[in-house]
Amino acid sequence: MTDASAPRPKPRRARGLMDRRGPALALERELIANIAKVYEDWGFEPLETPAFEYAEALGKFLPDQDRPNEGVFAFEDDEEWVALRYDLTAPLARFVAENFDALPKPYRRWAAGPVWRNEKPGPGRYREFWQCDADTVGSASPAADAEMIAMASAALGAAIGDAGRPFLKVSDRRLLDGLLETLSFTEGRSPEQSRLIVLRAIDKLDRLGDDGVRDLLMAGRKDASGDFTPGAGLVLREAEDVIDFVRGTEVDSDDAVLNFLANKLAKSKRGTEGVEALGQLQQCAKALGLGPKDWRIDTSIVRGLEYYTGAVFEASIDDTSKYGSVGGGGRYDDLVARFRGEQVPATGFSIGVSRLATVLEARGSDAVEIGPVVVLVMDQARVADALAMADELRRAGVRAEAYLGAAGMKAQLKYADKRASPIAVIQGGDELAKGVVTLKDLKLGAKIASGLGEDREAYAKAREQVQVEVPRDQIVAAVQQMLAR
Amino acid sequence: MTDASAPRPKPRRARGLMDRRGPALALERELIANIAKVYEDWGFEPLETPAFEYAEALGKFLPDQDRPNEGVFAFEDDEEWVALRYDLTAPLARFVAENFDALPKPYRRWAAGPVWRNEKPGPGRYREFWQCDADTVGSASPAADAEMIAMASAALGAAIGDAGRPFLKVSDRRLLDGLLETLSFTEGRSPEQSRLIVLRAIDKLDRLGDDGVRDLLMAGRKDASGDFTPGAGLVLREAEDVIDFVRGTEVDSDDAVLNFLANKLAKSKRGTEGVEALGQLQQCAKALGLGPKDWRIDTSIVRGLEYYTGAVFEASIDDTSKYGSVGGGGRYDDLVARFRGEQVPATGFSIGVSRLATVLEARGSDAVEIGPVVVLVMDQARVADALAMADELRRAGVRAEAYLGAAGMKAQLKYADKRASPIAVIQGGDELAKGVVTLKDLKLGAKIASGLGEDREAYAKAREQVQVEVPRDQIVAAVQQMLAR
Secondary structure, eight states, rough: OOOTOOOOOOOOOOOOOOEEEHHHHHHHHHHHHHHHHHHHHHTTTTEOSSEEEEEEHHHHHSTTTTTTGSOOEEEEEETTEEESSSSSSHHHHHHHHTTTTOOOEEEEEEEEEEEEEOOOHHHBSSSEEEEEEEEESSSSOOHHHHHHHHHHHHHHHHHHHHOOOEEEEEEEEHHHHHHHHHHHOTTTOHHHHHHHHHHHHHTTTTHHHHHHHHHHHHTEOOTTTTOOOOHHHHHHEEEHHHHHHHHHOOOOOOHHHHHHHHTTTTTEEEHHHHHHHHHHHHHHHHHOOOOOTHHHOOTTTTOSOOTTOOOEEEHHHHSSSSTOOOOOEETTTTTTTTHHHHOOOEEEEEEEEHHHHHHHTTTOOOOOOOOOOOEOOOOOGHHHHHHHHHHHHHTTTOOEEESSOOOOOOHHHHHHHHHOOSSSEOOHHHHHHEEEEEEEEHHHHHHHHHHHHHHHHHHHHHHHHHHEEEEEEGGHHHHHHHOOO | OOTTTTTTOOOOTTTOOOEEHHHHHHHHHHHHHHHHHHHHHHTEEEEEESSSSEHHHHOOOSOOOOOOGGSSSSEEEEEEEEEEEESHHHHHHHHHHTGGSSSSSEEEEEEEEEOOOOOOOOOTTOOOEEEEEEEESSSSOOOHHHHHHHHHHHHHHHGGGGOOOEEEEEEEEEHHHHHHOOOOOTTTTOOOHHHHHHHHHHHHHHHHHHHHHHHHHEEEEEEETTTTEOOOOHHHHHHHHHHHHTTTOOSSSSSHHHHHHHTTTTTTTTHHHHHHHHHHHHHHHHTTTTTTTTEEEOOOOOHHHOOOOOOEEEEESSSTTTTSSSEEEEEEEEHHOOOOOOOOOOOEEEEEEHHHHHHHHHHHHOOHHHHHEEEESSSGGHHHHHHHHHHHHHHOOOOOEOOOSOOOOHHHHHHHTTTTOSEEEEOOOOHHHTTTTEEEEEEHHHHHHHHHHHHHHHHHHHOOOOOHEEGGGHHHHHHHHHHOO
16 A cells, blocks of 8 residues: 655644643643533533534634634535534524424523634644533523633632632623614724724733723724734724723622612613613522622623623632633524524523643643553563453453564663553563562652662662562452552 | 624524434433543543645544545635544544654544534434544454454443343455455445445445345446446355355354365465464454454444454444444554555544444333523512522532513422422422421322322312422422422
């Protein structure tokens, strides 16, 4: 099959993608399992939709619309455009609309899986990443939003254990809608466009500060590289109003925040709706055991996706922006209506699994990797004996494998080290003749070797403890004993 | 956001794809977890590669080369062609070649995930399906092949429990290569093309019988619909030779099979290599505890993928073709060499998770689905009370949720039924005044209702047992007690 003269392809994974293996992957899988356990306990059932959907069904809700295919990976199939899912929410909306009559209402589901975004890759920014979502479809109640933040708090807590405390920030899209009703826009844009520019400007408050955001809200802003971003076209007083609106929620008491917002938005029906919904959410959050160490109202929370219509959430670990957001979500009452016409209110939360794993890795872990016991093969003609020994160990519940390469003893021990193996099992010709095997404690061996330097006598003595000879028929008990110490 | 006059997209999943939810999905996940546990016990570490790869890196090894894009879903990204993976083996070869120096050799990994094939969908034939693979890269030893079939047997056994016994059929591509050396091909095709036609013909022996396969090996075959499949161009004596070669291994003793093959292929170096490798595999399989109830040599095993170079495996549940193959694999010594030039021998096994789940579902299951306890909401103003009750139950380890829709009591009880809920918790105005809640045992209620018909007295009596009133502060203990009975 292989033609030696044929040009060889270069082995490289596609741009912006990631391979994950061993303990790092195991950590991510454990995170997902712990999050899923919480979602299931809260009454959510699993759902798995396909990796791609008709592009029309996914809709166009990503923030980066200047990217190719508006941020998605799309291709033609049987003369219809399909696209890899960019989140787990848009496919859920399609699924609910397609199976509406068969589903319990509200329909509560969780899902975990990769999503794909056709974005410019960068450090820590990949084009495939895992999300773990929960959504309640068919409930307009702020209780459902409160449940989302309480469950997100519980799920993140279960996932990270002692490594930190989850913190949620909550806002409502209707607040800003209410504020915008009072503002003029001189640039002749549609209200939707202006809303988007204002949202994006607020989203940059942390990074650009009041001055930068004020520029973006007014005529526009030129950054250090000379690039110009057009502004929302507000006059100074209006821009200050928007900034005050966001800064005004930076106080400790949620009651004070709600009063501030109620006064500010008293003239707007939509804004007042948002404030009232937040008030009910606050009551329900309290009933679910959440306090000021767990969450607060913060109008600087924007969330990039355009389908949100009400409450929006953002989660971090501890109340700092050090590691950035590890999840977010919100209410999207119109997403199912795209298909059905009638409104189907919904709310959901998405945890960024890869991001959460990065936070945990940055905080370090004490876990020591323990690989399989490795049975060495000293004579290729006797590989079946090694297979049988490994099998005996496995049947007794011990992770074990026979070495299946062609290398000598030294390389086999190096292999065992690379596999984080705790014990090597060795049966050379002498041992075979005596009916014994040698067990080598690799973890202890490494410890002694690193502390003993060139002292031959001490080395010889330590070796006695590290290597033991046991009868062939007592191999299982001896390995279990060595593993236990 | 929603424009009522805008044309509404139809909610439909893309062609040939599948949504999976609830218990069916949970079953698949459990299968994967059980298989993965075995792979880990045997010393394999997890790996996750991305969903798509440069098309060049994946290569062209699918059998259905007459399909668009040769059976894959491909699209252009930054002026390079990428394609969704069609299996988990081709990405592994890329990964090993890209990270060769950093990996332990042999490199043993398992992987689970969806793969995509651009095939014509049909009943039970989807274009996205899950595989769960294990591979040993860097071992030329038949011991590694034997390990694959023993591990596949153990993994399938762990996955299906009492539902059946895994059975493996094993052949070696070199056997047929040896046989083909002795045959003439009159059609002027390349040896590779002829080999492929012969392989495909043999693969159809079960379905078409000797006569149909003989036609395919000679001039070609017209099927019932009138479609003509060109043949391999053998003369009658040669075609009979091929059929004898396959039928000749349909005997009980593997020793007899090996003798038959050794005689048949004595003149071919490559054929003899294959027979010798099978002999060593047989010895190793015995050392790993496999007997004639677990596997046998069967030269009718072909496997569709073109990258196999030596041993090939196929697994079913019990030794019948009733449910078809639930997995397969083989040796592919040249796949990494595509990138590196030098040969890196490898062997692997892939379990078709969806197919396995279908087998299990067809055999039925006694498992009764138990959903979450549902706390009803009798007064929307008191939803926070319901949230708090559900939270109390969860903190005590009971799956529970508050009903978050807007419907009345009857619809809420229907909802609880649809969720397979064991208990409904009810606190109306009367109960609130008395400081109690009503617990309704829904499973018992359903049982009694279905058996009692119109007998009002019996119904009233049963109702007493089904519904109990408990003080609000004893809700957790009372629910746990009811769940336990």
